[in-house]
Amino acid sequence: MRKEVKDNETKTKIINAARKLFSEKGFDGVSMEDIAQASGVRKSLIYYYFPSKEVLFEEIWINVIDELENDIFSEIEGESNITRVIKKLIKKYIEFVMNKSEISKLIARERMNVLDGDNQMGNAKLKYVGLMKKIENVFEKGKQEDVLNDIEPSAATEMISAVDSIHKKSVLKNIEEFLMRVILKEKVEH
């Protein structure tokens, strides 16, 4: 029992330090020595737990996309009314960007590399594309039930996903209303 906790502790320290640094400076802007110092361990210890920088990054990426996915879909899971589902999805995505800026910055920074890069990080790409597909499926359902306001599900998905690039976080609540108003046929009340 005590060993279990200790094992996770070092690996977790490394992951958390790396996540913060990747979020601040991007994958290429952070060295393994930077991560080691921020974790309070030696660089070679990182290689004990992770075979390479890429594998460390990929694990972090998959964790953060998981976290985003869980934040959104755990909220909309029991809901059957598609309009309400879409509202909750938009709301949760914006809240995520507002409240978990470390993660949303990491996604904003590294999305392009993950999507356009070589096949080295194929699992990272699959994870991200999988989540986007899942979100798009919600909009497809909205389209089928005729609650969408003449926007393609893929366009709605891309608009949502671009929100993490917005620099001025103070406008995010305004943008949330904006998105709901435009995506949904139903008039939005406050």
Added chain:
Amino acid sequence: MRKEVKDNETKTKIINAARKLFSEKGFDGVSMEDIAQASGVRKSLIYYYFPSKEVLFEEIWINVIDELENDIFSEIEGESNITRVIKKLIKKYIEFVMNKSEISKLIARERMNVLDGDNQMGNAKLKYVGLMKKIENVFEKGKQEDVLNDIEPSAATEMISAVDSIHKKSVLKNIEEFLMRVILKEKVEH
């Protein structure tokens, strides 16, 4: 006369090669040797023309933000009808992202570093912030003339600027209509 052309030619080759590479891999992901090889010159010759990697990047950044600004504002310059101004602004921004993907990818990749980084690249930040302010002023004018649809000028500006992060370019025309429809009170005709 002949010298003038030749001077510009080498420097221009370096700038163009660097721009392309920075757009593909980001500032930190590209080495000066990469740029040298892509330019067909020696690395030390880059240092003959530019004192550092940062200065090279800054010049490129300022050029691309200039180009974006010119594309947008040269189109709306003679227009006095604010609704038409806003429509043209949105249209030109989307067209820029669609047609000049090297530049829009560069902006998407490096915006966060430029805005959040240290003061080393203060001119790059000033340039970008200046353009965003200029765009926001257009929306402010729209607000004053009551053609905006209950969206804050700063939120509209941020939505527009996030468009360069959109990965799936095929949806951009749909998003253009989307943005016009929701930003402007007037109903949009095709």
Added chain:
DNA sequence: GTAAAATTTGACCGAACGGTCAGTAAAATT
């Protein structure tokens, strides 16, 4: 308590990085 397993460390590696500088060739100036 002891041996084995797991974790951690320090020293090291070759390659890559941003950058420097003396020398040379070409172009421009006198």
Added chain:
DNA sequence: AATTTTACTGACCGTTCGGTCAAATTTTAC
């Protein structure tokens, strides 16, 4: 034509990079 200036080169620099590995230390299993 001689001299000066400009453009370019190759070799080099110290530092940093991702990564390796034997040894030391700590933890676990019995």
